Amino acid sequence: MIFSRFFRRQTQPEPKIEAGLRKSRRGIFRDIAALFERSEIDEELYEDLEALLIQADLGVETTVALLDNLRQRVRREGIKDPAEAREALRDEMVALLEEATRNRKVKIYQRGVPFVTLVVGVNGTGKTTTIAKLARYHQDQGRSVMLVAGDTFRAAAIDQLKVWGERLGVPVISHTPGADPGAVVFDGMQAAFNRGVDILLIDTAGRLHTKYNLMEELKKVRRVIQRHVPEAPQEVLLVIDATTGQNGLVQARMFTEAAGVTDIAIAKLDGTAKGGIAFAIARELGTPISYVGTGEKVTDLAEFDPETYVDALFFGDDEEA
Numbered sequence: 001m002i003f004s005r006f007f008r009r010q011t012q013p014e015p016k017i018e019a020g021l022r023k024s025r026r027g028i029f030r031d032i033a034a035l036f037e038r039s040e041i042d043e044e045l046y047e048d049l050e051a052l053l054i055q056a057d058l059g060v061e062t063t064v065a066l067l068d069n070l071r072q073r074v075r076r077e078g079i080k081d082p083a084e085a086r087e088a089l090r091d092e093m094v095a096l097l098e099e100a101t102r103n104r105k106v107k108i109y110q111r112g113v114p115f116v117t118l119v120v121g122v123n124g125t126g127k128t129t130t131i132a133k134l135a136r137y138h139q140d141q142g143r144s145v146m147l148v149a150g151d152t153f154r155a156a157a158i159d160q161l162k163v164w165g166e167r168l169g170v171p172v173i174s175h176t177p178g179a180d181p182g183a184v185v186f187d188g189m190q191a192a193f194n195r196g197v198d199i200l201l202i203d204t205a206g207r208l209h210t211k212y213n214l215m216e217e218l219k220k221v222r223r224v225i226q227r228h229v230p231e232a233p234q235e236v237l238l239v240i241d242a243t244t245g246q247n248g249l250v251q252a253r254m255f256t257e258a259a260g261v262t263d264i265a266i267a268k269l270d271g272t273a274k275g276g277i278a279f280a281i282a283r284e285l286g287t288p289i290s291y292v293g294t295g296e297k298v299t300d301l302a303e304f305d306p307e308t309y310v311d312a313l314f315f316g317d318d319e320e321a
């Protein structure tokens with residue numbers, strides 16, 4: 001490919017992110033890179049770029065903002081070479097993601113003092129799987145983990161978490177189906193503090209009879225946690241399904257308000273060619289993206305890094321030498 005002569009990746013390859021973004025890289029983002037093989041930067045290039053970015057799920061607002069920044073930069077720096085414009089686009093994409101990660105709080109893990117993560121999101125986005133992945137992630141860093149089956153709405157949800165607990169060798173606090181989630185969470189908090197685990201991961205329901213009930217339940221669960229420890233939960237992680245595109249954003253806003261979301265995990269990135277959703281999330285929600293799910297295996301979780309992400313959209317294991 002001609003563009004590989006001009007463009008160099010600026011980060012170290014991150015295998016999981018690269019694999020997770022393979023569909024995006026081989027699809028729309030390859031077309032985006034190919035636009036810059038043209039001989040000049042003209043209006044047509046911007047128009048084609050706009051269409052592709054929207055197609056990649058950046059959303060209209062984010063696409064327009066990104067293109068405005070690119071145009072300004074091209075003008076300001078007197079860029080004539082499309083290859084240079086492509087580098088400028090890369091930098092603007094990184095800047096956009098960095099803007100949202102800037103307000104990411106540094107996570108302080110103390111040995112024996114539970115760091116509480118409440119995991120929320122619409123049904124089927126990947127909450128329970130993300131909890132298993134996070135448990136594994138923390139175990140790999142030498143931290144002890146406990147899980148709480150706060151989704152008492154579905155019997156299968158409790159079983160699913162127990163299966164993960166057995167597989168990972170971590171205790172799971174659960175009640176019977178239909179029990180009050182606040183009561184399970186209460187027990188979970190107590191057990192975590194009594195046993196001095198490092199990490200407490202709380203699963204929640206994604207579906208209840210109404211959205212109102214769901215939001216009220218999450219607020220209640222938060223209150224139960226805070227009654228134990230006012231500064232907990234240290235992390236309220238919203239799991240968004242990358243394959244649902246712009247719909248995910250609408251849901252995300254609802255959760256952000258009701259549950260006090262602090263971090264976002266984008267699950268199922270491997271299942272979509274529309275890796276642009278991260279930009280829409282970053283710009284339109286302003287909530288830091290902390291993790292990405294890149295497959296169904298328990299190890300398919302990566303920390304989110306703006307530069308690595310953007311580079312993996314354009315360069316990867318399928319790049320020509």
Ligand SMILES: Nc1nc2c(ncn2[C@@H]2O[C@H](COP(=O)(O)OP(=O)(O)OP(=O)(O)O)[C@@H](O)[C@H]2O)c(=O)[nH]1
Nearest residue numbers: 123124125126127128129206267268293294295296
């Ligand atoms: N390919 C892929 N599949 C994923 C990923 N994360 C989760 N899944 C799959 O998505 C499906 C739903 O995942 P769950 O973790 O059960 O989702 P949930 O949000 O807990 O669902 P509810 O409890 O019903 O609300 C499962 O089949 C998972 O294997 C991912 O990163 N990549």
Ligand SMILES: [Mg+2]
Nearest residue numbers: 127128151157
């Ligand atoms: Mg679940």
